[in-house]
Amino acid sequence: MKLQIHATLDYSVPVPTDLLLHVEAAHLPEQTVSDAVIQLGDHEHFARVPAQDNIGERISLRVAERLSVDYRATVDINRKLADISGLEAVPPHLLPGPTVPYLLDSLYCPATRFRSFVEGEFGPLSGGARIAALRDYIHQRFRYVPGSSTPQTDAMDTFVQREGICRDFAHLLVTLARASTIPARFASVYAPSVNPPDFHAVAEVFLDGEWHLVDATGMAQEGEMAKIGIGRDAADVAFLTAFGFANMVGQSVEVTAL
CATH class of the missing domain: 3.10.620.30 (C8orf32 fold)
Structure with a gap:
């Protein structure tokens, strides 16, 4: 099955805050990720760090005032299935x-x-x-x-x-x-x-x-x-971890089977 994914996050951040973002589909033998784009608002720091057991990645961010995320990708799932x-x-x-x-x-x-x-x-x-x-x-x-x-x-x-x-x-x-x-x-x-x-x-x-x-x-x-x-x-796998205060303004997830 092939999925089209679009996720957005909009959070207000009262003071400069460190965050961990974990929203991108993982690159794995069982699923192929293509056309992946992630757009982030203003940030003071950006780094990619391995996630748990090296499955996927977290994005380490430091932002002030606002966290804005727009993620899009297509994922082709070829997982071995069994009863x-x-x-x-x-x-x-x-x-x-x-x-x-x-x-x-x-x-x-x-x-x-x-x-x-x-x-x-x-x-x-x-x-x-x-x-x-x-x-x-x-x-x-x-x-x-x-x-x-x-x-x-x-x-x-x-x-x-x-x-x-x-x-x-x-x-x-x-x-x-x-x-x-x-x-x-x-x-x-x-x-x-x-x-x-x-x-x-x-x-x-x-x-x-x-x-x-x-x-x-x-x-x-x-x-x-x-x-x-x-x-x-x-x-271990929260889509957003804030080392401080982050208040949700808006959030959406759209997943469509192609």
Whole structure:
């Protein structure tokens, strides 16, 4: 699938502030990025820095008064697809080293607190069958409600409240996968069916020796997601991180399937 992406950000910045911007689709074997252009307003500093696990790049900026961003790109997705329910888990002792940190607790994903729950509810299932059941459980039991959570909401909060946004659904699926001893990480993506249109968040799980994107909201399929970046949770892959104050004036994301 080929996607056309257009994202804009407009933020007021009261005093000169350092920022990290992470909105560009990553150049990866599974997706080809072309016609990429990013236009930035006035800035005092610009540098590109590798993102988590060298998947994509962040832009380091220092701006005063205003942050203005206009990003456009075309992404051709050629990801290898599979029925996740038929994939096998990799035993922990055979996992590649870079996947091991994604078994552990992180700021928004307290996986160890959910081990008894996943074994009690999903004990007979393993590997991809367990992931498919976790995805369907979240999709069916939790409500997608824009504005229902805050940047501080973690997977336990979402589990108790039974509602959230894509970020919360992704955190919960990542948490339950890790509690099942399956490496899982948080992925930021562009996808054409997200409603309301916005930056989207999904889980990515390691099965049968490869990473696979899984969306518990049901709004995006693996073959139509353009990956921006990955991390242990949202703290690693925010589209904008401000080391100071930045107030949103306007923001838009348009993703069109060509």
